[in-house]
Amino acid sequence: MxxxxxxxxxxxxxxxxxxxxxxxxxxxxxxxxxxxxxxxxxxxxxxxxxxxxxxxxxxxxxxxxxxxxxxxxxxxxxxxWKQNPILPTDPHQRALARFWSKFIDDKIVSASSKSVFTLDEKEREKNVEETTEALQFLQNELKGNIWIPLVQDIIGLQLFTAEKFPKLYNWSQEFLDHPVVKETIPPREPLFAFFKGRYESLLAASK
The missing domain is CATH 3.40.30.10 (Glutaredoxin)
Incomplete structure (x- = not known):
């Protein structure tokens, strides 16, 4: 079977x-x-x-x-697959996990990605402001997001630093050191080159 x-x-x-x-x-x-x-x-x-x-x-x-x-x-x-549970078993904690997961996607991943692929300075400032505000919430509530350091390097902005968000930064480092995460996340350099290339193509197309 x-x-x-x-x-x-x-x-x-x-x-x-x-x-x-x-x-x-x-x-x-x-x-x-x-x-x-x-x-x-x-x-x-x-x-x-x-x-x-x-x-x-x-x-x-x-x-x-x-x-x-x-x-x-x-x-x-x-x-x-019940082994190694990902979400909490308590219904309230489970609901909170869903809420904050969606919050991260909507307020951090989406806004920070838009910061990379827009040449409009006002739009970028708005996205950066939204991302920073969301990170401040997470600084007190939750965890970080591993793609933010890559995004900020590409566009030359420092959104997610140890000085601004020490709890999130420390957690993100611990997360990245987990053996399964290390094994799964693609190498940084090819990722950086890929997104940097898309950003530079966007710049070239606007000229």
């Missing part, structure tokens, strides 16, 4: 923090899976089949049943 670990696929793109989030969860759970690299410039027929609504990664496929959106995928993985 097939087990839960059989027929597991992940459609993703190297460098995506949302895809990396799912990969870390799968490794923590000890789940074997097939990784299918997507070219988001062309979008494969498989991606369009499994995620016709948003047409983006990650897409998690379990026994040919697709699930989209990284936070939804994490909850599914946690419910199907």
């Amino acid at each position: 097939a087990t839960n670990q059989e027929h597991v696929k992940l459609l993703g793109a190297t460098g995506s923090p949302f895809v990396c989030r799912v990969q870390i969860a799968l490794k923590l759970k000890g789940i074997e899976y097939e990784f299918l690299e997507e070219n988001l410039a062309t979008k494969s027929e498989l991606l369009l089949k499994y995620n016709p609504v948003h047409k983006k990664v990650p897409v998690f496929v379990h026994n040919d049943k697709p699930i989209s959106e990284s936070l939804v995928i994490l909850e599914y993985i946690d419910e199907v």
Whole structure:
């Protein structure tokens, strides 16, 4: 009889923090899976089949049943594979985890990414202000986000530093030192080169 670990696929793109989030969860759970690299410039027929609504990664496929959106995928993985729980078992703590996860995606990841791919100074200032305000909330409430140092290096802004946010900075270093995280996160230099290239292409196109 097939087990839960059989027929597991992940459609993703190297460098995506949302895809990396799912990969870390799968490794923590000890789940074997097939990784299918997507070219988001062309979008494969498989991606369009499994995620016709948003047409983006990650897409998690379990026994040919697709699930989209990284936070939804994490909850599914946690419910199907009980070992090494990701979310708290207490309903209130679980709800808080969902709330802050969405907060990080909406207020930090989204705003900091927009800071990279906009040439409008006023728009960038607005995004930086939103990111800084959100980080201040997390400084008192939660954890950090591993992609922020990469983003700030590309655009030449210092959003996330040990001086400004010591608790978040220390936690992020501890997180990055976890063996599973070290094994999963792509090397920094290729990531930096990729996003730097996109930023420079944006600059060149505007001239």
